[in-house]
Amino acid sequence: MxxxxxxxxxxxxxxxxxxxxxxxxxxxxxxxxxxxxxxxxxxxxxxxxxxxxxxxxxxxxxxxxxxxxxxxxxxxxLIHVPEGRHIFPNLTVRENLELGSYRRGKANRAQNLDKVTATFPRLKERFRQKAGTLSGGEQQMLAIGRGLMAEPxxxxxxxxxxxxxxxxxxxxxxxxxxxxxxxxxxxxxxxxxxxxxxxxxxxxxxxxxxxxxxxxxxxxxxxxxxxxxxxxxx
Missing domain, CATH: 3.40.50.300 (P-loop containing nucleotide triphosphate hydrolases)
Incomplete structure (x- = not known):
């Protein structure tokens, strides 16, 4: 690879x-x-x-x-989830995830959103929550989930x-x-x-x-x- x-x-x-x-x-x-x-x-x-x-x-x-x-x-x-998470704190969890498919995976955004939230159920529970209010662990899940939205x-x-x-x-x-x-x-x-x-x-x-x-x-x-x-x- x-x-x-x-x-x-x-x-x-x-x-x-x-x-x-x-x-x-x-x-x-x-x-x-x-x-x-x-x-x-x-x-x-x-x-x-x-x-x-x-x-x-x-x-x-x-x-x-x-x-x-x-x-x-x-x-x-090739998708890189950087050190420090680098989420968008003033956007919701859902908006952060959707931005992961901005360049790649856009056609399958809905299906990939379902896959990511199946992997990280806590993100589904916090869909409408501002990303900056998540715990450190949840923010890391969000960063990885955003990367998965690009179909790596x-x-x-x-x-x-x-x-x-x-x-x-x-x-x-x-x-x-x-x-x-x-x-x-x-x-x-x-x-x-x-x-x-x-x-x-x-x-x-x-x-x-x-x-x-x-x-x-x-x-x-x-x-x-x-x-x-x-x-x-x-």
């Missing part, structure tokens, strides 16, 4: 990404892991066209997308658990697993290493703008460096 090859990029003269390469196969969750500030969000922003890469290649379904505008990337079916062929979720209570984090990861079991491939960009590894097929650990560790989650859980550095285990 997605191939990232030797990606370099950054902000101004500051290089953040130093030759990042990874891939996502059809039907799988791939976790992009690492602590805050290592370049994870920059990677997802470059993939979705929000930041232009300095060099390297990004192939989506075999076609190059590096250098495309964010609108063109969305049109291809690949979904990038950037830090979906950030700022949530432990109970809501558990619920959020369950929902991500459910979406994947329904056939949606997902790039999960997260600091929460342990719970991400529980639902992902493979993982890539980012450190200082480079992929430091990679492999199946089963292999990485046994990697002494990951256990020591990221899980605090001997």
């Amino acid at each position: 997605l191939e990232v090859k030797n990606l370099r990029g950054g902000y101004g003269a500051v290089e953040v990404l130093r030759g990042v390469s990874f891939d996502i196969r059809a039907g799988e969750i791939v976790a992009l892991l690492g602590s805050n500030g290592v370049g994870k969000t920059t990677i997802s922003s470059v993939i979705s066209g929000l930041i232009r890469p300095w060099s390297g290649e990004i192939l989506f379904k075999g076609q190059p997308i590096h250098g495309l505008t964010p609108e063109a990337v969305v049109d291809r079916g 062929e690949l979904l990038i979720l950037d830090e979906p658990s950030i700022g949530l209570s432990p109970l809501l984090v558990e619920e959020m990861f369950d929902l991500i697993g459910t979406l994947n079991r329904e056939g949606l491939p997902i790039l999960l960009v997260e600091q929460n290493v342990l719970q991400s590894m529980e639902i992902a097929a493979r993982a890539f650990v980012v450190e200082n703008g480079e992929i430091r560790l990679s492999g199946s989650t089963a292999e990485l859980m046994d990697d002494p460096e990951l256990r020591r550095s990221y899980l605090g285990l001997a």
Whole structure:
């Protein structure tokens, strides 16, 4: 589905990404892991066209997308739910969801609205409520639901658990697993290493703008460096 090859990029003269390469196969969750500030969000922003890469290649379904505008990337079916939710607080829940189909999925808006509210029943209960009055967990559901309205062929979720209570984090990861079991491939960009590894097929650990560790989650859980550095285990 997605191939990232030797990606370099950054902000101004500051290089953040130093030759990042990874891939996502059809039907799988791939976790992009690492602590805050290592370049994870920059990677997802470059993939979705929000930041232009300095060099390297990004192939989506075999076609190059590096250098495309964010609108063109969305049109291809690659949908990015950014860190921080970025909902429209003064619009209702329904209006936020409908805006998700502004560029893609408009013809199936009613059916997709039914699908999203079946996945997130709490959003249905709050259809007419202003989005800014929702709880943090509900706002994250709304952000993901808005992304699903665009009929993604690949979904990038950037830090979906950030700022949530432990109970809501558990619920959020369950929902991500459910979406994947329904056939949606997902790039999960997260600091929460342990719970991400529980639902992902493979993982890539980012450190200082480079992929430091990679492999199946089963292999990485046994990697002494990951256990020591990221899980605090001997």
